[in-house]
Amino acid sequence: MKQNENNINRIDVDKAWNTLYTRLEKERLLPVEIEEPCVPRRKIPLGWIAAAAAVFAGIIFSAFYFSHIRDQSLFVLQNNENTGTLVTTLEDGSTVYLANHASIAYPAAFAVNQRKVELRGDALFSVTKNEKCPFVIETDKGITVEVVGTIFAVQSSSGNPFELSVKQGKVNVFSKDNQTTVSVEAGEIVRLSAGKLNKSKVINSQVFGRFANKMCFKDEKLNHIVQAINTMYGSPSICVDKSLNSRTLTVTFENDSVETMTELICLALNLEHVNKQDTIFIRK
Numbered sequence: 001m002k003q004n005e006n007n008i009n010r011i012d013v014d015k016a017w018n019t020l021y022t023r024l025e026k027e028r029l030l031p032v033e034i035e036e037p038c039v040p041r042r043k044i045p046l047g048w049i050a051a052a053a054a055v056f057a058g059i060i061f062s063a064f065y066f067s068h069i070r071d072q073s074l075f076v077l078q079n080n081e082n083t084g085t086l087v088t089t090l091e092d093g094s095t096v097y098l099a100n101h102a103s104i105a106y107p108a109a110f111a112v113n114q115r116k117v118e119l120r121g122d123a124l125f126s127v128t129k130n131e132k133c134p135f136v137i138e139t140d141k142g143i144t145v146e147v148v149g150t151i152f153a154v155q156s157s158s159g160n161p162f163e164l165s166v167k168q169g170k171v172n173v174f175s176k177d178n179q180t181t182v183s184v185e186a187g188e189i190v191r192l193s194a195g196k197l198n199k200s201k202v203i204n205s206q207v208f209g210r211f212a213n214k215m216c217f218k219d220e221k222l223n224h225i226v227q228a229i230n231t232m233y234g235s236p237s238i239c240v241d242k243s244l245n246s247r248t249l250t251v252t253f254e255n256d257s258v259e260t261m262t263e264l265i266c267l268a269l270n271l272e273h274v275n276k277q278d279t280i281f282i283r284k
Contacts, residue, residue, distance in 0.1 A: 074118070078103035084214040084252070085124075089224035090117075094135065095231060097124040097211040102157065124153045124211045126231045142176040143192065151231065152184075153207050162192035165207045173197060208232075214254040222247040222269070226282070233258050236275075241283045244271065 079086035079098040086098040092115055096104055102121025110116070116136045127135045129149025137145040139156040150169025156162055164173055166184050173190050174181045175197055182197045184190045189207070190199045212232040217225050223245040226238045236258055247269055253261050262280050266273050274281045 074105040074107055076103060076105045079121075079216075081216075084216050084254075085211045087215050087217055087220070087225075087228045089220065089227070090115075092130065092133075092135075093128040093227075095126040095224070095228050097126075097215070097228070097232075099123060099157070099211065119154060119156055121157045122153070122155045124151070124208060126151045126228075141192065144174040144176065146172045146174070150186075151208075153211070163189065165189040165202050167208050214252065216252045218250050219248050220250075221245060222249060222265070222282075225249060225251070225265070229253075229258065229261060236278045236280055238262055238280045238282060241281075244269075244282065244284065 077086070077088055077096075077098065079100060079102050082100055084100070086102075087095065088098070089095050090106060090110075091108070092110055094115070096117075098104060099122035102119070102123050104120075104123065105118040107116075110133065113133055114136055115130070115133055116138065118138045118140075120140050125135075125137070125147075127147050127149050131148050135147050135149075137154065139145070139154070139162065141156055141162045143156070143162050145152075145154065145164065147169065150171060151167040152169070152171050153165045153167070154162075155164070164171060164184060166186050166188055168186050170186070171184045172181055173184055175192065175195075177195055180197060182190050182199055184199060187202055188199055189202045190197050192198075215228065215232070217228075220228075223240055226240050230237050238258065249265065249268060251264065251268065253264070256264070258280070259275075262273050262282065265271070266282060271282055271284060274283070
């Protein structure tokens with residue numbers, strides 16, 4: 001048993017630290033003293049690292065416009081950045097990944113029999129399953145999407161035709177123009193062409209992957225951040241101690257591995273992690 005524990009794969013801490021150090025150095029957030037050759041980078045106090053990481057995260061996210069305003073009983077969240085995905089979790093536990101200049105309008109609390117949102121632009125949804133309360137998306141292209149629980153990407157930005165790709169589950173797509181409904185399953189894509197919905201197979205896997213290249217979180221709970229990462233990456237998965245679920249963080253991950261993202265989270269919140277097989281456990 002002890003031998004197995006000793007053989008547990010460890011995250012490349014030095015690589016994660018160097019990644020964070022490079023980012024902080026680029027933003028000129030490092031004290032002048034640590035630039036001296038005689039001072040090892042790893043000797044910097046953990047408390048200072050957490051504080052610097054938090055400051056860095058705030059600066060990175062300042063490029064994003066986070067609008068959370070009341071408008072006709074709906075909240076509006078908009079990603080006003082040219083690159084990067086703004087990730088948020090709705091009150092039912094569903095995760096929304098908003099692409100460049102996309103926005104979503106949603107109520108503070110969903111109705112008992114329906115979870116309805118309004119989308120402008122491109123987004124990826126990971127919808128929490130609830131057969132008694134379907135999830136409905138209204139787009140500005142005259143298309144309505146209805147699901148129970150699934151993962152799918154929607155292209156609804158201006159200048160591009162409507163398009164929906166399903167990664168998991170099944171999605172019903174309804175066109176208001178010709179009053180037709182098309183059922184789209186995992187591995188399939190539906191496009192609006194010449195006023196008609198045409199279904200085919202998903203060929204480009206980047207339809208989903210592009211939302212993970214640069215993920216940005218604004219004051220998100222730790223368990224929501226972890227859920228979003230697990231949805232996009234799968235393995236290794238991250239598990240958080242329940243006592244830490246309510247901890248919040250503003251952070252940006254850009255082309256980082258799951259291991260590096262875990263390291264950065266722990267540095268920012270002064271936590272630790274343990275790697276066991278294909279799961280990374282975050283704890284106090």
